[in-house]
Structure formats: C-alpha cells, structure tokens
Amino acid sequence: MTTDSNVTATTEQIQWKRLSPVASVYYLFKTVKAFIGQALPSLAPLVIVLLNSDDKALIATLAAVGFATLLVVSSLLQYWFFQYQLGDNEIKINQGVFKKQHRVINFDRIQNININQPIYFRPFKLVILVIETAGSKGGEGDLAGIGQPMAEDIRDQILQRQSQIKASQIEAGNDAASTAASTDTESTDEPIATASTGDLIRYGLSNNGMYILLAFMAPFFPKIEEIINYFFSKAELAAMTEALGGNLIGSIIIVVIMIASVFLLMMLISVLGSILKFHNYRLTLTDETLKRKSGLINTQEESLNLSKIQAIARQSNFIGHWLGRENLILRQAGGGGNKQQRRNNLFVVPARIAEQSEQLIETLYPDHPEQIETHPINRRYIFKTLLITLILPVLLISAPFVIQQHFWVMSFYLLPVLCYPLVAKRWRNYRYGKTDEYGLIRSGFIGHKQVLFPLFKVQRAVISQSPVQKRRNLATLTIYLASGKMRIPYMPIEHARQWFDQIYAKIETDSRPWF
Amino acid sequence: MTTFTNTQITVDDIPAVSSVEFTDLHPKYCKVNLTDTIVWVTIPLIPLSLILIKGINIPLIWVILLFVLLVPLAFVLSYYRAKARRYAFREHDILFQQGLFWQKTTAVAFNRIQHIDLTHGPLERKYQFSSLKFFTAGGSSVDLKIPGLPEDDAQRIRALILDKINQNPNQDMPDQGSLQGKEAAPHDD
Structure with missing residues (x-):
C-alpha cells in the first residue's frame, strides 16, 4: 500500500487516494460524538478520583490536556489511515487504525448518495460524500473531506452507472410500460420546488415530528408541579395564583399556561429545526434523479433516483390543514424495522399548497391518472375502533371500582360517546381507490394523509378477516411496500380480493424493477 | 429464455385467489404440532397454577378444573389451527x-x-x-x-x-x- 496521495501506483492499479487533511476535523467531531455517546458514563470513577485529590486544578488540567491530545491524535490517525480508490464499478475504502477495514462498495448496491457540507468544511470548499447501501448503519461509506466538484463527479458517475444497469434491465424486459414512466420527465436545472422561510415556518408547524417529541415528554407531565416548584418559589407561586383568581382556578390557569408554553416551545424548536434543515430549499430533477439541496449551517445535498420512490404521501396535520399546506413525502425502501432509519429514508418536500403537490406528483408519476375514484370503508369500522380502543379498556379498568361501589367512575362511560365524532370523522376520511397502475389510500381525522403508489411496487398483500368481518363480508387488506405497510380496514371482501388479484397479476407481469 | 409477452388482460381474466385450490399440510404434521401445544400451553400452566394455589390461595379443585378445561381445548384448537393452514x-x-x-x-x-x-x-x-x-x-x-x-x-x-x-x-x-x-x-x- 502506498502512503503518499500523490504517488501513482503501477499502471494496473488505480491509485489510492487520501482525503483532505481538513477531514481530521470531521473525525474529531465524530470521535467526540462517539465519546459522549458511549464512553462518558464509564468516566465516573475518574471524576471521583479527581474530586478526592488535593490538586484538583492540576489534575483536571492534566486530564483535559490528556483527553484533548488523545482526541486530536486519534482523529489525525483516522484521517491518515483512511484511503479510497475509485474504480469503474466500485469504490474501495481502507480504513481503521488498529482494526483494519477493507470495504468494497459496488455501484449497483448503493441505495443513496448524498453530499453534505458541514459549516467547518465550507471555507475549504470541501464536502462529505455520503454513500448508503441498503445494509449500512451509517457512516461506513462516507468520504469526508473531498472537493465539491470531485464529489459531484463521483456521484454523477455512480448514478450514471446505475441508470445504465437499469436501462439494460428494462431493455431485457417490458419496454412498453417503462417508457411511459421515463419519457416525460424534464431534465432542467430549474428547481421543481423551492421553499421560502415563510414556507419553512409553516412546515415546522405542520410537521408531526413535534408530537413525537411531545410523546417523549409525556412522562414528565405528572411531575409538572415539581417542575413549577423548581422554577418558582412558594411565595411567587402564591402571588401568581392570587393574581390569576386565587385557589383552584388560579392553579389550573398556571398549569394550563405551563402546558401551553411547553407546546409553544416545541413549535419553536420544530420551526427552528425546519429552517436549519431546509433553508434555501431547492429540488431539481435531472434525467431520472431528484436532488434536494438545503441547509442553514450544514448544507446537505440528497439525491434520489425516481425509480426508488416506492410511494408518495401527501400529508398534513390540523395546523397545516388550517394553513392550507401539506407536505409531500417520497417514501423509499427502508432497510429493516429501525424507526430512525425509516425516518431517514423519507424524502420530504415541505409546505406545498395542493396545486404544487399535484404538479410535483405529475412530474414524478407522469402516467398517473388525475382522478382516482375512491370508495368508503364500512361503517362498522367506527364501532370496532371504539370498542377496542375505548369501550373495552374503560369497562375493564372501571370494573373493580364499580364493584367497590365507586359509581362516579361510571362517568368515564361517556368517553366513547364523546369520542364518537372523532372516530366517525376518521371513518369518513378513510377512502381507497385504484386504477390499472396505481393505488390510493386516504386517511386521517384531524389532519389528512393520502398515499399514492404504483401497484407494481408492492411486495406483498394480506387479506385478513375476523369472525365479525366474515359474517358481514368484510375484510382488511394490508399492503406491504418496501417502504412500509398500509392498511385498508373494513372493505368489502370482493374489493379486497380484487385488489389482491390485481396486485399479484401486476407484480408478476410487470418487469420494471421495484428497486 | 422465452420471449416476453404482455397481452392485455381484462378484469375477468385476472387469476382470482378465490378460485385457487389449496393443499392442506401433511396430516401427520397436525399431530406433530400437538406436541408443540404441550410445550406452549401445559408447561406455562404449571407455574401459573402454583402461583394460583400458593399465592392467591385458590382451592386446588378450581385449578384442576382449569387444567381439565384448558388443556383439551388448547389441543383441539391447535389441531384445527394446523388443519386450517x-x-x-x-x-x-x-x-x-x-x-x-x-x-x-x-x-x-x-x-x-x-x-x-x-x-x-x-x-x-x-x-x-x-x-x-x-x-x-x-x-x-x-x-x-x-x-x-x-x-x-x-x-x-x-x-x-x-x-x-x-x-x-x-x-x-x-x-x-x-x-x-x-x-x-x-x-x-
């Protein structure tokens, strides 16, 4: 193995290349991150030694200097031992200081190829080329610290190679059907979607990621009193309660204000996150490849081959609904069940108005029908949902109380009645429809979600029937795509069978690759 | 390799799942499957009954009754479940x-x-x-x-x-x- 990046090896071998020395900064961050994530808890004994020693300042300085040196040396070594080689069909990577790793990534195995630019690479015009394969956990195939033009070159080369392979596959197979998908796509550098800061604020508000955060914080809600006490003294609190109307009402108002401010804070975080990630959003389509470029501090460039889109979802929560915006999510094949990974496999086009979404879908699926006739699901869905999610749990939980004659618990029996309108709304919004080529599933109750997918992308379908459904000639159809599963509950059994038969006829006769 | 054909099919021509003739699993397998039930129903019942008797003081007769009812039921169900595959x-x-x-x-x-x-x-x-x-x-x-x-x-x-x-x-x-x-x-x- 040659060690200098400028030395050209014999004519047969292509030279091994090194990253830019600035890459060691990337490794420094990476090591620090890994360190915080993994090694920090095991440092507790050291801290105890530190606290028990006489010369706290001296030992602390020594420890700090020691760590810093260790980190710097380790990132320099990581940089030094990282070499890559670009072939016609694959990229080879050698890395590892003690544990050597030799990796060969075949171009046709690459699932995603993105270009990211952290802020510390910006002055040097360097980028990270992120190469993801279906099985990779992340980071293994990153070329951190190569020139931007070069990264773009490599990416284009890989994408070109991939489309060559694809073209030969298509040639061997069904060309009548495939031309429909590939002809009409424009190839300009004009963005097909952009987003202003205003749009991004709207995206931040209408993005459901926020509620995931909320669920995360749910365990803290019972402790809300402690949290309040932490921030305010008893006297202050008493004064506030007094000012707000005293006693119970005052306390309730304080709690409501607290919850509202947590909510607002999260909205703010969500909006900031959205701007951080999607600032200067530009979506372009070249040949068959979508490219998304955005980012406030770290610029990210993400590309996606059109043939890898498994489904397109238009979705919005109630805030988005109210703002008249929805988000377009291009779903890709997700490796495994890992939630985090799933989320990374989503390609988001933020804050579209309905016409923009339609236009974009038109560009991505040129052959998709403008109108798909949809059907409602059966009304019994309401009863079943109420029964399983509310009536049974409420009855079970309340039973011991009622037996002990605490009849006030029975007021909870009103819960299903109160929730009825919501469930009924969900039922009304649940619709499904298909044409020869596409399937469409709509759902949602305070927001909306509409998933459009080409039938040939389906991996598997399941018809299931409970005893009740069987009596009523109903069934639930579950459709598995490489990007996840979707359900159509309580549809007539004939429809379920029609979908099932048509899906399998489609995937068995259509030879376009799903991947 | 045979030449590829893709003649248009009307809805009536699509092979229907409802007209497929299914094959049952091997009859002997349904019985082998019963041995499985012993492992999955009977064995977990033993610690459960111990808890019921020692822990909650439920009379032995009830526990025996539970066994007498549950175990045969589990066997019958699992036999027919295997048959239904x-x-x-x-x-x-x-x-x-x-x-x-x-x-x-x-x-x-x-x-x-x-x-x-x-x-x-x-x-x-x-x-x-x-x-x-x-x-x-x-x-x-x-x-x-x-x-x-x-x-x-x-x-x-x-x-x-x-x-x-x-x-x-x-x-x-x-x-x-x-x-x-x-x-x-x-x-x-």
Missing part, C-alpha cells in the same frame, strides 16, 4: 392461508423473493418435516412460512422456486443484508 403454488407465486377464526390469506410472488430459508426445529427434524420461509423486501420478518413440509418436498420446492427466480432476468436486485431473517426458531409459532 393451507398452501398453493401457482405459476408465479405461492399462496398461504391460515386461521380458524381470524383468517388470513397472503401470497409471495417469485419475483419479489429476496431469499428463502429452509429450517427445521428439533421436533420437525425428528419427524423429517421442514419449514420454508420466504422473505421479501416488504417487512423485516418472515413474509410467508409453510410449516410441516416433508423434508424432500421442501428441498424440491425450494430448488424449483430458486430456478424460477434465476430464469427471470430482472432479478438482479441487491440482496438486502439488513432484511436477513433471524436464526431459525427451534419451534413453530
């Missing part, structure tokens, strides 16, 4: 049906198969049965499993399907390493 092979896919009360029908198209596992648990091995597991890219676990196939049949079916997959020129798809199934479980579900 049926499979069918078509030209381009495998179909599988299961469920006594909650019924399920699914299929895996040959050109969506990522890989096939042939497994046998200790009991299956004793009676020379195998299970075939089919994996697609649409999910992280087994997509379709045919249990209780006589060893030879399982081998033959697998070879046949692999052959069919290899005939198809478009099967040049990346093997998704992350979708590998877990190690063969030593028992049926």
Whole structure:
C-alpha cells in the first residue's frame, strides 16, 4: 500500500487516494460524538478520583490536556489511515487504525448518495460524500473531506452507472410500460420546488415530528408541579395564583399556561429545526434523479433516483390543514424495522399548497391518472375502533371500582360517546381507490394523509378477516411496500380480493424493477 | 429464455385467489404440532397454577378444573389451527392461508423473493418435516412460512422456486443484508 496521495501506483492499479487533511476535523467531531455517546458514563470513577485529590486544578488540567491530545491524535490517525480508490464499478475504502477495514462498495448496491457540507468544511470548499447501501448503519461509506466538484463527479458517475444497469434491465424486459414512466420527465436545472422561510415556518408547524417529541415528554407531565416548584418559589407561586383568581382556578390557569408554553416551545424548536434543515430549499430533477439541496449551517445535498420512490404521501396535520399546506413525502425502501432509519429514508418536500403537490406528483408519476375514484370503508369500522380502543379498556379498568361501589367512575362511560365524532370523522376520511397502475389510500381525522403508489411496487398483500368481518363480508387488506405497510380496514371482501388479484397479476407481469 | 409477452388482460381474466385450490399440510404434521401445544400451553400452566394455589390461595379443585378445561381445548384448537393452514403454488407465486377464526390469506410472488430459508426445529427434524420461509423486501420478518413440509418436498420446492427466480432476468436486485431473517426458531409459532 502506498502512503503518499500523490504517488501513482503501477499502471494496473488505480491509485489510492487520501482525503483532505481538513477531514481530521470531521473525525474529531465524530470521535467526540462517539465519546459522549458511549464512553462518558464509564468516566465516573475518574471524576471521583479527581474530586478526592488535593490538586484538583492540576489534575483536571492534566486530564483535559490528556483527553484533548488523545482526541486530536486519534482523529489525525483516522484521517491518515483512511484511503479510497475509485474504480469503474466500485469504490474501495481502507480504513481503521488498529482494526483494519477493507470495504468494497459496488455501484449497483448503493441505495443513496448524498453530499453534505458541514459549516467547518465550507471555507475549504470541501464536502462529505455520503454513500448508503441498503445494509449500512451509517457512516461506513462516507468520504469526508473531498472537493465539491470531485464529489459531484463521483456521484454523477455512480448514478450514471446505475441508470445504465437499469436501462439494460428494462431493455431485457417490458419496454412498453417503462417508457411511459421515463419519457416525460424534464431534465432542467430549474428547481421543481423551492421553499421560502415563510414556507419553512409553516412546515415546522405542520410537521408531526413535534408530537413525537411531545410523546417523549409525556412522562414528565405528572411531575409538572415539581417542575413549577423548581422554577418558582412558594411565595411567587402564591402571588401568581392570587393574581390569576386565587385557589383552584388560579392553579389550573398556571398549569394550563405551563402546558401551553411547553407546546409553544416545541413549535419553536420544530420551526427552528425546519429552517436549519431546509433553508434555501431547492429540488431539481435531472434525467431520472431528484436532488434536494438545503441547509442553514450544514448544507446537505440528497439525491434520489425516481425509480426508488416506492410511494408518495401527501400529508398534513390540523395546523397545516388550517394553513392550507401539506407536505409531500417520497417514501423509499427502508432497510429493516429501525424507526430512525425509516425516518431517514423519507424524502420530504415541505409546505406545498395542493396545486404544487399535484404538479410535483405529475412530474414524478407522469402516467398517473388525475382522478382516482375512491370508495368508503364500512361503517362498522367506527364501532370496532371504539370498542377496542375505548369501550373495552374503560369497562375493564372501571370494573373493580364499580364493584367497590365507586359509581362516579361510571362517568368515564361517556368517553366513547364523546369520542364518537372523532372516530366517525376518521371513518369518513378513510377512502381507497385504484386504477390499472396505481393505488390510493386516504386517511386521517384531524389532519389528512393520502398515499399514492404504483401497484407494481408492492411486495406483498394480506387479506385478513375476523369472525365479525366474515359474517358481514368484510375484510382488511394490508399492503406491504418496501417502504412500509398500509392498511385498508373494513372493505368489502370482493374489493379486497380484487385488489389482491390485481396486485399479484401486476407484480408478476410487470418487469420494471421495484428497486 | 422465452420471449416476453404482455397481452392485455381484462378484469375477468385476472387469476382470482378465490378460485385457487389449496393443499392442506401433511396430516401427520397436525399431530406433530400437538406436541408443540404441550410445550406452549401445559408447561406455562404449571407455574401459573402454583402461583394460583400458593399465592392467591385458590382451592386446588378450581385449578384442576382449569387444567381439565384448558388443556383439551388448547389441543383441539391447535389441531384445527394446523388443519386450517393451507398452501398453493401457482405459476408465479405461492399462496398461504391460515386461521380458524381470524383468517388470513397472503401470497409471495417469485419475483419479489429476496431469499428463502429452509429450517427445521428439533421436533420437525425428528419427524423429517421442514419449514420454508420466504422473505421479501416488504417487512423485516418472515413474509410467508409453510410449516410441516416433508423434508424432500421442501428441498424440491425450494430448488424449483430458486430456478424460477434465476430464469427471470430482472432479478438482479441487491440482496438486502439488513432484511436477513433471524436464526431459525427451534419451534413453530
């Protein structure tokens, strides 16, 4: 193995290349991150030694200097031992200081190829080329610290190679059907979607990621009193309660204000996150490849081959609904069940108005029908949902109380009645429809979600029937795509069978690759 | 390679799942499956009854009654559950049906198969049965499993399907390493 990046090896071998020395900064961050994530808890004994020693300042300085040196040396070594080689069909990577790793990534195995630019690479015009394969956990195939033009070159080369392979596959197979998908796509550098800061604020508000955060914080809600006490003294609190109307009402108002401010804070975080990630959003389509470029501090460039889109979802929560915006999510094949990974496999086009979404879908699926006739699901869905999610749990939980004659618990029996309108709304919004080529599933109750997918992308379908459904000639159809599963509950059994038969006829006769 | 045809089909011509003739699992397998029930119903019942008797002071007679009622019921159910499992092979896919009360029908198209596992648990091995597991890219676990196939049949079916997959020129798809199934479980579900 040659060690200098400028030395050209014999004519047969292509030279091994090194990253830019600035890459060691990337490794420094990476090591620090890994360190915080993994090694920090095991440092507790050291801290105890530190606290028990006489010369706290001296030992602390020594420890700090020691760590810093260790980190710097380790990132320099990581940089030094990282070499890559670009072939016609694959990229080879050698890395590892003690544990050597030799990796060969075949171009046709690459699932995603993105270009990211952290802020510390910006002055040097360097980028990270992120190469993801279906099985990779992340980071293994990153070329951190190569020139931007070069990264773009490599990416284009890989994408070109991939489309060559694809073209030969298509040639061997069904060309009548495939031309429909590939002809009409424009190839300009004009963005097909952009987003202003205003749009991004709207995206931040209408993005459901926020509620995931909320669920995360749910365990803290019972402790809300402690949290309040932490921030305010008893006297202050008493004064506030007094000012707000005293006693119970005052306390309730304080709690409501607290919850509202947590909510607002999260909205703010969500909006900031959205701007951080999607600032200067530009979506372009070249040949068959979508490219998304955005980012406030770290610029990210993400590309996606059109043939890898498994489904397109238009979705919005109630805030988005109210703002008249929805988000377009291009779903890709997700490796495994890992939630985090799933989320990374989503390609988001933020804050579209309905016409923009339609236009974009038109560009991505040129052959998709403008109108798909949809059907409602059966009304019994309401009863079943109420029964399983509310009536049974409420009855079970309340039973011991009622037996002990605490009849006030029975007021909870009103819960299903109160929730009825919501469930009924969900039922009304649940619709499904298909044409020869596409399937469409709509759902949602305070927001909306509409998933459009080409039938040939389906991996598997399941018809299931409970005893009740069987009596009523109903069934639930579950459709598995490489990007996840979707359900159509309580549809007539004939429809379920029609979908099932048509899906399998489609995937068995259509030879376009799903991947 | 045969020439590719793609004649248009009307809805009536689409092969219908409702007209497929399914094959039952091997009758002997339904009995082997009962041995499974001993492991999964009877054995867990023993510590449970101990808890009931010692912990909550429930009279022995009730616990015995529980056994007398539950165990035969479990046997009957599991026998008929095994009986209700049926499979069918078509030209381009495998179909599988299961469920006594909650019924399920699914299929895996040959050109969506990522890989096939042939497994046998200790009991299956004793009676020379195998299970075939089919994996697609649409999910992280087994997509379709045919249990209780006589060893030879399982081998033959697998070879046949692999052959069919290899005939198809478009099967040049990346093997998704992350979708590998877990190690063969030593028992049926």
